[in-house]
Amino acid sequence: MENSEKIFEILDKFKLPLILALLGSLLIGLGFLLPNLKNEKKPIVIENPNQSSKAESIKVDIEGAIKNPGVYSLNLGARIQDVISAAGGFTDQTDSDWLTKNINLAAVVADGEKIYINAIGEAAADPEVKSAQTQGKININTASSSQLDTLPGVGEKTSAKIIDNRPYKSVNDLLSKKVVGNSTFNKIKDLVSVQ
Numbered sequence: 001m002e003n004s005e006k007i008f009e010i011l012d013k014f015k016l017p018l019i020l021a022l023l024g025s026l027l028i029g030l031g032f033l034l035p036n037l038k039n040e041k042k043p044i045v046i047e048n049p050n051q052s053s054k055a056e057s058i059k060v061d062i063e064g065a066i067k068n069p070g071v072y073s074l075n076l077g078a079r080i081q082d083v084i085s086a087a088g089g090f091t092d093q094t095d096s097d098w099l100t101k102n103i104n105l106a107a108v109v110a111d112g113e114k115i116y117i118n119a120i121g122e123a124a125a126d127p128e129v130k131s132a133q134t135q136g137k138i139n140i141n142t143a144s145s146s147q148l149d150t151l152p153g154v155g156e157k158t159s160a161k162i163i164d165n166r167p168y169k170s171v172n173d174l175l176s177k178k179v180v181g182n183s184t185f186n187k188i189k190d191l192v193s194v195q
Contacts, residue, residue, distance in 0.1 A: 007012030007081065025107060027050070035042060040053050045168050046071050055072050056075070056076040057074065057075055057076065058073070058074055058075075058076055058078065058109065058111035058113075059071055059073055059074075059110075059111060059112065059140075060072055060074060060078070060083050060109050060112075060113050060114075060115065061113070061114040061115070061166075062083050062084065062086075062113075062114075062115045062116075062117070063114065063115070063116050063117070063166075063167060064087070064115075064116045064117035064118060064119065064121040064122075064167065065090060065091045065093045065094040065117045065120075065122075066084065066087045066089070066090060066091060066094075066117050067085065067089055067090070067091055067119060068087045068088040070087065072086040074109070076085060076111075077108060078108070078109055079105065079106055079107060079108055079109065080103060080104065080105050080106070080107050080109055080115060080142075081105040081106065082108055082109075083115060084105070084117075089121075090117065093119040093120055094117055094118075094119065094120070095118045095119055095120045095121070095122060098118045098122075098195060099117065099118070101195075102118075102139060102142070102195045103115075103117070103142060107144075107145065108144075109144065110144040110145050110146065112145065112160070112163060113144050113145070113163060114141075114142075114163050114164075114166040115141075115142050116141040116142065116165070116166055116167040118195065137151070137161045137190075137191055137192055137193040138151065138191060138192050138193070139192070139193055139194065139195060140166070140171070140174070140192050140193070140194060141166055141168055141194055141195065143162075143182065145159045145160065145163060147164055148163070151187070151188045151189065151191055151192065152187040152188060152191075153180075153183065153184040153186075153187045154180075154188065157166055158180060158184065159181070161179045161180075162174070162179055162180075165177045166192045167194075169194060170194055171189055171192055171193065171194060173194075174188075174189075174192075
């Protein structure tokens with residue numbers, strides 16, 4: 001009995017500190033449990049180390065019958081329609097017939113690409129341009145670098161030169177502007193068009 005009396009005596013002496021310690025432990029435990037009891041789901045974010053945190057941007061040059069010709073910065077994956085919108089849209093001089101036949105507004109544009117929009121009467125002034133003959137050909141005024149790379153004798157350097165020297169009024173401009181040599185020109189002249 002003596003032992004139990006000593007225990008009660010000790011408990012009675014340290015009653016307040018023991019109650020406070022027990023209460024503190026209980027509150028700390030509740031602090032850890034409460035956030036887990038909420039029904040809020042936190043999104044799980046998995047970061048790809050190969051993916052940059054910023055959206056990549058490209059620069060595209062648009063000229064011709066457009067309200068605000070120039071170079072525009074757009075998001076990677078932008079389409080020709082996005083470039084036209086960024087440039088303020090078409091002018092009243094835009095050759096809508098030529099546009100409908102030659103420009104795919106849904107085509108994705110590449111970094112460094114140049115787009116040229118013909119004005120009314122512009123294509124007709126060039127006797128070499130015949131819309132029936134240009135179907136299936138690569139338009140050297142609007143083609144992306146990867147499209148130009150598919151031509152025989154045209155690689156990354158030559159496709160960049162073709163893009164840098166736009167616009168072309170005729171396929172022969174490739175020679176007169178010294179973009180390609182005679183050998184390459186003879187390989188691609190029947191595979192390309194200016195509209």
